[in-house]
Every structure is written in C-alpha cells, then in structure tokens.
Amino acid sequence: MINFRFHIVSLIAVFLALALGIVMGATVVNRAIVDRLNDRIDTVEKNANARKAESDQLRSEVGQLQGYVDDSKDFAVTGRLNGATVATVATRGVDGDAVTETVQLAQQAGAQNVGILWLEEKFTLADNEAVRELGEIIGRPGENAKATRDAAWGALATRLAAGGAGAGSSDVLNALSNAGFVKFEAVGTQAGDNFSLASFPGAPARVLLVDGTAGAVAANDVVAPLTNELVANRVPVVAGEVFDERDGGPDRGAILSGIRKNDDLTKLVSTVDDLDLVEGRVAAVLALGDLSRNVVGQYGHGAGAKQSLPAWSSP
Numbered sequence: 001m002i003n004f005r006f007h008i009v010s011l012i013a014v015f016l017a018l019a020l021g022i023v024m025g026a027t028v029v030n031r032a033i034v035d036r037l038n039d040r041i042d043t044v045e046k047n048a049n050a051r052k053a054e055s056d057q058l059r060s061e062v063g064q065l066q067g068y069v070d071d072s073k074d075f076a077v078t079g080r081l082n083g084a085t086v087a088t089v090a091t092r093g094v095d096g097d098a099v100t101e102t103v104q105l106a107q108q109a110g111a112q113n114v115g116i117l118w119l120e121e122k123f124t125l126a127d128n129e130a131v132r133e134l135g136e137i138i139g140r141p142g143e144n145a146k147a148t149r150d151a152a153w154g155a156l157a158t159r160l161a162a163g164g165a166g167a168g169s170s171d172v173l174n175a176l177s178n179a180g181f182v183k184f185e186a187v188g189t190q191a192g193d194n195f196s197l198a199s200f201p202g203a204p205a206r207v208l209l210v211d212g213t214a215g216a217v218a219a220n221d222v223v224a225p226l227t228n229e230l231v232a233n234r235v236p237v238v239a240g241e242v243f244d245e246r247d248g249g250p251d252r253g254a255i256l257s258g259i260r261k262n263d264d265l266t267k268l269v270s271t272v273d274d275l276d277l278v279e280g281r282v283a284a285v286l287a288l289g290d291l292s293r294n295v296v297g298q299y300g301h302g303a304g305a306k307q308s309l310p311a312w313s314s315p
Contacts, residue, residue, distance in 0.1 A: 073282050074108050079315040080289035082110035087160055087201035088208045089117045089226075092183075093216035094242040095276060102208065102240070102281045103187040109285050112202060114195065115186040117173075121216035122181050125149055137175045150225050152181075157229035160207060165198040173197055206291050207235050208284060210275060211255050212242035224258030224265075231268055236291040240275040240284050243302070253302020260304030266296070270310075273300030279308065286310045 086106050090099045099116055106113045125131045125145040135141040135148045138155045155172050165171035174197050176182045184197055207230055211219050223239060230237050241255040253273040259265045270287040274280030283299040290296070290310050298306045 073105060073278055076282050077105055077109040077285045077289075080109040080285060081106055081113075082315075084111050084288070084292070085163075085201055085203040085205040086111040086113040086208055086288060087117065087205040088113060088115070088210065089119065089160075090210035091119045091212070091215035091217055091219075091222055092121055093214045094210060094212035095214070095244065098242045098275050098281070099210050100187055101278075102210070102275055102284055105281050105285050106208070106288065107188055107190065109289065111285075111288070112190065113187070114191040114200065114202070115184060115188075117200065118183045118185060119217060119222065120181055120183055122179075123149060123152075123217045123222075133179055134181060137172065137179060137181075146221075149221060150229075152176075153222075153226040153229045154232075157226065157233045157235060160201065160230070161204060161233040161235050163201060163203045163205065171198045173200065205235070206288050207237050208288060209237060209239045210242060211239075212275075213244045213246065213249055213255060214242070215255075219255045220258065223255060224262070227259055227265060227269055231265065237268075238270045238272065238284055238287045238291070240271070240280070241273040241300070241302075242275045243273065244276070251302060253300065253304050256298075256302075257304065260298055266298065268296060270296040271298050271300070271304070273302040273305055283309050289315075 088099065088103050088106075103113050103116060122130055123134075125134065125148065131143075131145050131148050132141065134152055135143055138148070138152050140148060140151045143151070156176070159165075159172050165173070173182070177184065177197055184200065186195065209223065209226060209230070211223050215222070227237055227239055239256055239259055241253065243252045243255075245252075253260070256271045256273055259269055259271055270290070272280050272284045272287060275284060280300060287297065287299060287310055290313070293313070295310070295313075297310055298304055299308060299310065301308065
C-alpha cells in the first residue's frame with residue numbers, strides 16, 4: 001500500500017530529475033553556443049587578416065604608381081614651356097609646397113617663372129583702414145570693400161598684362177607690396193640677385209592663378225573676379241586648386257566652380273583641381289603649354305572636370 005511518504009519521495013525524485021535535466025541541457029546548449037561563437041570569431045579573424053593583406057598589397061601598388069608619376073613628371077613636361085613667361089599668383093594659406101613644386105616643374109618645362117606673387121590675407125578687407133588704404137593705392141577711394149577689391153583685381157590684371165612697370169611711373173605692384181597686400185617669393189635662381197618687383201613678370205605672361213580650400217581670402221572673392229579681369233586684359237590663364245579635405249568643407253573642384261559654371265570662361269580658361277597631387281601639377285604645366293595653341297580644358301577629378309590630363313601633343 002502506497003503511503004504519503006512514498007508520494008513525497010516520488011515528487012522529490014521528479015524535481016531532482018527535472019533539475020538535473022535542465023542543468024545538463026543548459027551545459028550542452030551553452031557549449032554549442034560557445035563553439036559557434038568561437039567558429040565565427042575565427043572566421044572574422046581570417047577575413048580581417050585577408051582584408052589587411054589585400055589592403056597592404058593595394059597600398060604597395062599605389063606607392064609604386066605614385067613613384068612612377070614622381071619619376072616621370074620631368075620627362076612629361078620637358079620642353080612644354082620653352083620661351084614662355086609664366087606669372088604664378090597664389091592666395092596665402094594654400095599649401096606652399098604644392099605651389100612651389102608647380103613653379104619648379106614649370107621651370108623644368110623651360111618657362112621663365114621667377115617665383116610666386118602671394119595675395120595676402122589683408123585682401124579680405126576686414127576693416128575700414130584696409131579698405132581705405134587699398135582704395136588710395138588704386139585710385140578708387142571711398143568705395144565699399146567689394147567694389148574696392150574688384151577694382152584692385154582690375155589694376156593687378158592690367159599690371160601683369162603690361163609685364164612690368166612703365167618707365168617713370170609709379171608701380172601699383174610695388175605699392176601693393178609695400179602696404180602688405182601682396183608679397184613676392186622667389187623660387188630657384190631665376191630671379192637673380194638684382195630682381196626688382198617692378199620688372200615682374202618680365203614680359204607679357206601666362207598666369208597660373210592658384211587658390212584652394214585653405215585660402216586666407218574667400219575663393220569667391222578671388223578666383224572668378226580676378227580671372228575675369230585677366231581675361232579682359234587678354235592674359236592667358238590657368239586656374240588651379242590646391243585641395244585640402246576637411247570635415248564639412250567644400251568638395252574638390254568647388255573653388256573653381258565660378259569658372260567651370262561660366263560658359264564664356266570655360267572657352268578661354270583652363271582649370272586644374274588637383275594641384276595638391278603630382279599629376280595635377282603636371283596637368284597645370286601641360287595646360288599652360290597648350291595656351292599657346294589656344295587649347296583649354298577642365299582637368300582633375302572634381303565637379304566640372306572633363307579629363308585628368310590634357311591630350312598629348314608634340315612639344
């Protein structure tokens with residue numbers, strides 16, 4: 001006969017069996033989960049190692065290609081600017097090394113390109129005294145900042161078109177330099193010990209106008225207005241951008257949009273949006289050479305660029 005104690009023992013046995021089953025089942029499940037996670041970790045690690053190896057290989061190939069571009073740049077431009085005078089005008093704040101190396105490459109191509117005429121931060125005309133001073137230099141006192149700066153671009157373009165200061169006349173370029181609006185920086189030895197800003201650029205010149213995302217003066221206040229004045233004075237122009245990528249900053253090519261979106265200017269002015277790269281400097285020199293054939297183009301990789309380099313032609 002089954003008594004109450006037997007029921008108690010039976011119930012305890014059932015609960016113990018359930019507990020043991022749960023414990024054993026949990027152990028099996030946990031081990032399976034752990035094994036799967038370990039397998040996935042191994043797979044991810046193998047994939048990461050494979051991607052790293054692929055990245056290292058691509059980085060090596062890019063380095064080799066960049067080395068090829070660096071080594072071949074002098075051959076690409078040799079003879080392209082023989083007999084040409086080039087005046088390089090750049091906005092202060094852009095990478096000076098990129099501008100200097102472009103000038104050096106133009107010299108290698110045979111150009112008379114004595115150095116860089118820097119447009120200083122004072123051209124922002126941030127205070128009334130700067131506006132007044134610039135207005136007096138160009139003979140346009142009493143006008144607002146924009147009108148004064150635009151008139152200054154006209155005076156500068158006329159001066160560059162002339163190739164030098166007229167005999168016995170005051171030189172607007174020297175006046176701008178003395179007031180801190182521009183500063184000349186010689187590159188190489190072409191300027192010589194007896195260089196005078198009054199003789200810059202030395203002859204009617206082609207102008208390489210350089211600006212960039214790091215320019216101290218807003219690009220809208222420089223690139224298109226000065227380019228328009230140079231074109232009005234029949235000065236051949238290549239406008240270049242030194243791109244400096246920044247969070248929230250403009251995209252490559254944006255600095256040149258005032259030219260590239262102007263149908264009239266794109267027929268007369270070449271643009272290069274990657275002077276920060278060796279290939280962009282080569283493109284700028286080749287574009288300067290093409291101006292003698294009235295060939296213009298929009299080069300680089302940003303908005304408005306049509307190709308990376310000018311088409312090949314015999315020097």
